[in-house]
Structure formats: C-alpha cells, structure tokens
Amino acid sequence: MGNDQEQRHDKPRTKGQGTPDCRDCRVCRSAEWGALTDAQWELLSSRRVFRRYPSGAVIHRQGEGCTGVFTVHSGTVALRKTDGMGHSVLLRLVPAGETFGYSDCYAGQDYSSSGEAMEPSGVCFLERKALNSLLAANQELSRRFQEHLIRDYNTAKEAILQQAWLPVRARLAHLLSRLREHFGRREGGEGTAITPPLTRQDMADLLGTRQETIARTLHAMEQDGVLVLRGRTILVPDLGRLEEEHSV
Amino acid sequence: MGNDQEQRHDKPRTKGQGTPDCRDCRVCRSAEWGALTDAQWELLSSRRVFRRYPSGAVIHRQGEGCTGVFTVHSGTVALRKTDGMGHSVLLRLVPAGETFGYSDCYAGQDYSSSGEAMEPSGVCFLERKALNSLLAANQELSRRFQEHLIRDYNTAKEAILQQAWLPVRARLAHLLSRLREHFGRREGGEGTAITPPLTRQDMADLLGTRQETIARTLHAMEQDGVLVLRGRTILVPDLGRLEEEHSV
DNA sequence: CGTAACTTTGATTTACGTCAACTCGCGTGG
DNA sequence: CCACGCGAGTTGACGTAAATCAAAGTTACG
Numbered sequence: 242m243g244n245d246q247e248q249r250h251d252k253p254r255t256k257g258q259g260t261p262d263c264r265d266c267r268v269c270r271s272a273e274w275g276a277l278t279d280a281q282w283e284l285l286s287s288r289r290v291f292r293r294y295p296s297g298a299v300i301h302r303q304g305e306g307c308t309g310v311f312t313v314h315s316g317t318v319a320l321r322k323t324d325g326m327g328h329s330v331l332l333r334l335v336p337a338g339e340t341f342g343y344s345d346c347y348a349g350q351d352y353s354s355s356g357e358a359m360e361p362s363g364v365c366f367l368e369r370k371a372l373n374s375l376l377a378a379n380q381e382l383s384r385r386f387q388e389h390l391i392r393d394y395n396t397a398k399e400a401i402l403q404q405a406w407l408p409v410r411a412r413l414a415h416l417l418s419r420l421r422e423h424f425g426r427r428e429g430g431e432g433t434a435i436t437p438p439l440t441r442q443d444m445a446d447l448l449g450t451r452q453e454t455i456a457r458t459l460h461a462m463e464q465d466g467v468l469v470l471r472g473r474t475i476l477v478p479d480l481g482r483l484e485e486e487h488s489v
Numbered sequence: 490m491g492n493d494q495e496q497r498h499d500k501p502r503t504k505g506q507g508t509p510d511c512r513d514c515r516v517c518r519s520a521e522w523g524a525l526t527d528a529q530w531e532l533l534s535s536r537r538v539f540r541r542y543p544s545g546a547v548i549h550r551q552g553e554g555c556t557g558v559f560t561v562h563s564g565t566v567a568l569r570k571t572d573g574m575g576h577s578v579l580l581r582l583v584p585a586g587e588t589f590g591y592s593d594c595y596a597g598q599d600y601s602s603s604g605e606a607m608e609p610s611g612v613c614f615l616e617r618k619a620l621n622s623l624l625a626a627n628q629e630l631s632r633r634f635q636e637h638l639i640r641d642y643n644t645a646k647e648a649i650l651q652q653a654w655l656p657v658r659a660r661l662a663h664l665l666s667r668l669r670e671h672f673g674r675r676e677g678g679e680g681t682a683i684t685p686p687l688t689r690q691d692m693a694d695l696l697g698t699r700q701e702t703i704a705r706t707l708h709a710m711e712q713d714g715v716l717v718l719r720g721r722t723i724l725v726p727d728l729g730r731l732e733e734e735h736s737v
Numbered sequence: 738c739g740t741a742a743c744t745t746t747g748a749t750t751t752a753c754g755t756c757a758a759c760t761c762g763c764g765t766g767g
Numbered sequence: 768c769c770a771c772g773c774g775a776g777t778t779g780a781c782g783t784a785a786a787t788c789a790a791a792g793t794t795a796c797g
Contacts (some may be wrong), residue, residue: 322646322649322650323650324650324651324654325736326654328650328653328654329650330649330650330653330654332646332649344639344642344643347635347636347639348636348639348640350643353643353646354646387595387635387638388595388596390635390638390639390642391592391595391596391638392596393642394592394638394641394642394645395592395598395601397642397645397646397649398570398580398601398602398645400649401570401578401580401645401648401649401652401697402570402571402572402576402577402578403572404649404652404653404697405576405578405652405697405698406572406574406576406578406697408784408785409784409785440742440743440744441743441744441745442743449649449652449653449654450653450785450786451785451786451787452743452744453744453745453746453785453786453787454784454785454786456744456745456746457745457746457785460745460746472794488573656752656753657752657753688774688775688776689775689776689777690775698753698754699753699754699755700775700776701753701754701755701776701777701778702752702753702754704776704777704778705753705777705778708777708778721775738796738797739796739797740795740796740797741794741795741796741797742793742794742795742796743792743793743794743795744791744792744793744794745790745791745792745793746789746790746791746792747788747789747790747791748787748788748789749786749787749788749789750785750786750787750788751783751784751785751786751787752783752784752785752786753782753783753784753785754781754782754783754784755780755781755782755783756779756780756781756782757778757779757780757781758777758778758779758780759776759777759778759779760775760776760777760778761774761775761776761777762773762774762775762776763772763773763774763775764771764772764773765770765771765772765773766769766770766771767768767769767770767771
C-alpha cells in the first residue's frame with residue numbers, strides 16, 4: 242500500500258541554460274539574503290548554481306547527505322517527507338523567494354525531506370561551505386534564517402494541533418485560505434480565484450488524508466455555496482465564509 | 490466539547506525555598522549552558538530565578554508575552570498547545586536538564602504553548618534580556634540552542650507524518666519506546682519497567698487521540714503479550730517486540 | 738488522437754470518537 | 768474511623784468520518 246510517490250521521481254534535468262544574472266535578481270535579494278553586504282553578495286553570486294526543473298522533478302532526496310541550500314527563483318517547490326513504508330506527506334510549499342534546506346544544512350544532517358518542483362521552477366543552489374562562511378561573516382543573515390526556522394516550527398506545531406482536532410473540511414478550508422496568499426487573485430466580478438499548482442493528491446498529502454476525500458469535501462463545499470470549482474481553479478465568492486469554516 | 494484542560498491551571502506556587510546553588514548544578518551546566526565561560530556562568534547564576542512547582546502547576550501560559558526561558562532542574566514539564574475551542578495537544582515533554590521557551594523567546598513572540606509541571610518540578614527561569622546578552626557574547630551557546638531547535642523541529646515533522654499514517658497502536662508503541670529513554674529502568678528478572686508521570690489523558694494528548702482509546706489499546710497490547718500493566722507502570726518484557734509495532 | 742494521469746462518484750468497511758455506566762483508590766472532613 | 772466526593776481508569780454500546788475498494792469519466796499532452 243501507500244501511494245505511488247515514485248510517480249514524481251523522474252528526470253532531474255539540469256540545464257544551466259538561461260541562468261539569470263544574480264546582480265539583478267530582486268526575488269532572491271529579498272528575504273534572508275537581503276542581509277548581505279555588497280561584497281558578500283558578490284561571493285554569493287559567484288558560488289550560486291542556477292538550475293531549472295520541470296514539473297514533478299526531484300530537487301533533493303530525503304536521506305541523501307545535505308550538500309547545501311536552495312532558493313526558489315521561480316515556480317513552487319514542495320517538501321515531501323516519506324516513512325519506510327511508502328507513506329508520505331507534504332510538509333510545506335516553498336514559494337518563489339524562499340530558501341529551503343536550511344535546517345538540515347545547519348545541523349549537518351541528511352536531508353530530512355525531499356524537495357520536488359510542483360511546476361516548472363528555477364532554483365538557485367548554494368553549497369554548504371559557502372553558506373557557512375556567509376553565516377560566520379554575517380550575524381544578521383544568521384538571525385534571519387533562525388527566525389525563518391522558528392516560523393516553520395510554529396507552523397508545524399499548528400499542523401499537529403489541527404490534525405489532531407479538526408475534521409478534513411476545516412483543515413481544507415484553512416489550506417485554501419493559506420493558498421490564497423500565494424496563488425489567489427481577485428476576480429473583477431466578485432470573489433477570489435485560487436489556482437495552486439496542486440493535484441487533489443497533493444492537497445491530500447498536505448492534509449494527511451486521501452484524494453477521494455479531498456474531491457468529496459471540495460464538492461460538498463461547492464454544494465454549500467462556499468466555493469465554485471472550475472477545473473483546477475477554485476473560486477471563492479466570499480473569503481469570510483471560507484474562514485468561518487475553520488479557526489472560530 | 491473539548492477536554493477540561495483547566496483542571497490543571499492552579500496554584501503556581503512560587504517559593505524561593507531550597508534554591509540549589511547554581512555553582513554545583515551539574516544538570517543545568519550540561520546541554521546548552523555548558524558552552525558558557527566561567528565569567529558568563531557567574532552572570533547566569535546571578536540572574537537565574539529558581540522556582541518549585543507542584544504537579545499540575547502552570548509555568549507559563551500560551552499567549553502571554555514571552556519573558557524568558559526555563560530550564561528544568563528536576564521533574565518533568567509538558568508543553569501544551571491549545572486552540573480557540575478548548576482543544577489541546579501535548580507537543581513534547583521536557584525532561585530535567587533541558588531548556589524550553591527558547592524559540593518564542595528568540596523570535597520575541599508570545600508563548601506559543603503553555604508549560605505545565607507533570608510532577609513536582611524545580612525550574613530555573615532566565616530573563617529574556619539576560620539570555621540575549623549571553624547569546625550575543627557566546628557564539629557557541631547560540632549554535633547549541635539552534636541545534637536544539639532543529640531537533641525539536643525534526644521531531645514535529647516526524648509527528649505530522651506519523652499522525653497522518655500510523656494507527657493509534659503504532660503511535661502508542663512509538664511513544665512508549667521514547668518514554669523508555671527517560672522513564673524506563675531495567676527490571677532484574679526480565680524486561681523493562683516504564684513509569685512516566687503521565688495519566689491516560691496525557692498520553693492521549695501526546696498522540697492526538699482519546700483517553701478511552703489509550704486504555705483500550707494498552708489492554709489490547711497486554712492481551713497480545715507485548716506489555717504488562719501494573720498500575721501506572723508499564724512492563725515491557727521484550728523491547729524488540731514493542732519496536733516491531735512501529736517503524737518497520 | 739490515444740494513452741496515461743488525474744478526477745469523480747458510489748458502495749462498503751473500519752478505526753476511532755462519543756456517551757455513559759461503573760470501579761477503584763485516595764484524601765478530606767465530619 | 769468511616770462517609771463522601773473526586774479524579775483516574777476501565778468497559779460496553781453505538782455512531783460516524785473517513786479509509787478502502789472499485790469503476791467511470793475527464794483532461795492533458797506526447
């Protein structure tokens with residue numbers, strides 16, 4: 242049993258083609274890396290390796306020795322954790338601009354999860370050694386990474402509480418609310434359209450449930466007028482209505 | 490609905506009586522604090538506040554502004570996270586020697602969980618300000634705390650995976666294996682006795698299930714010869730047998 | 738334009754939650 | 768010293784959310 246997570250483990254295509262110039266890279270310059278001085282930024286630029294991954298490609302594999310950190314330049318990456326029996330969950334989605342692999346890298350442990358591209362993505366890789374020298378040289382960089390780590394930890398703790406107490410429907414509503422932040426856009430008429438790069442299976446893996454349950458719950462919510470399904474995009478007429486489904 | 494978690498919130502007795510001398514304190518000198526120089530140790534000693542808590546007392550409350558970190562000197566503390574609807578889980582147990590509250594303190598956020606004594610416990614408190622100056626002065630201290638944080642984060646990620654895929658029985662077996670590390674002692678005859686300071690309700694809160702389910706599952710395991718129940722202590726004749734129940 | 742991946746829907750099962758009764762210490766106070 | 772109450776633990780009967788199994792239907796893309 243277990244779902245066939247191997248479906249995704251294919252062709253980690255590594256073309257250096259179209260490497261964007263780090264100098265102009267606004268997206269990467271934000272967040273943690275914004276703490277770097279110009280000189281440090283030069284070092285980073287010279288050591289970075291840019292790679293493109295097609296949708297579904299594996300960026301790093303759980304259990305491999307951690308060799309460095311990755312910053313998402315474009316697209317979306319998911320971190321998948323698998324146990325010894327073929328079960329897996331998606332721990333989180335990494336949107337463009339965010340860095341992942343930090344905690345494994347800092348602790349010097351093997352990757353504790355796999356990274357996979359949810360859509361065609363561009364990712365910058367920075368070797369562990371280079372990261373460490375930047376961290377040693379820049380206190381502020383270190384501080385920012387640690388705060389990011391704490392946010393992720395807090396999110397994980399929230400997830401544990403929710404998984405223990407909330408039914409699938411409430412967790413799904415919560416997920417959609419969060420997905421809206423990155424994948425939602427206001428529709429003129431009325432309401433918000435959310436188009437995450439996720440299959441039903443992916444949503445199930447995020448919530449620790451099954452794809453059939455996601456389909457059914459989504460349709461139940463449509464019946465209740467909370468949302469409208471249009472292929473892979475989910476239309477939410479009233480966000481307040483969606484949020485009533487959780488938190489309270 | 491919700492379980493009556495208020496049952497515990499009583500008498501945070503604060504007597505300075507019997508404050509142990511930090512100078513000789515082996516238990517606190519270990520772990521993260523072992524990184525301190527003698528001078529820094531003096532500072533720590535002078536700023537620390539020692540408090541005793543009876544079983545069930547609340548040490549800090551989720552949602553309150555984080556004022557500092559706590560190091561368990563003796564006894565055991567549990568970190569409980571509650572949502573807006575009276576539901577709660579135990580995120581982790583903090584055994585003697587370990588420090589808690591670090592991540593909230595570092596991020597400068599409110600306590601993200603409550604700390605409660607599971608048995609009569611002695612706890613040292615260190616103000617945020619003092620911690621920060623120690624962290625600023627001692628790179629190694631900072632490193633150790635960050636590594637502790639990463640371990641906790643990894644544990645949380647494991648818990649998410651387990652909660653999603655493992656049935657209660659397997660999670661319970663896993664819990665007992667971990668409890669053995671701190672609360673187990675070898676019995677002469679044959680086997681290991683585990684006596685954690687936990688009620689059935691506490692175990693349920695650790696696994697995200699109900700007390701009745703814990704009782705039933707424990708008895709089912711006894712039927713199957715995996716363990717023997719003797720009041721609050723759990724006798725495990727064959728640890729290998731217990732571990733077969735999970736991981737595989 | 739055909740095949741594989743994804744989605745939906747239905748029927749059935751099951752692990753676990755819920756509700757409720759009853760027992761067993763254990764400490765408190767009459 | 769016994770009665771009482773209360774929290775912890777156990778056990779049974781029952782309900783149900785969600786998993787499982789199975790089979791269409793649909794979309795996407797080589």
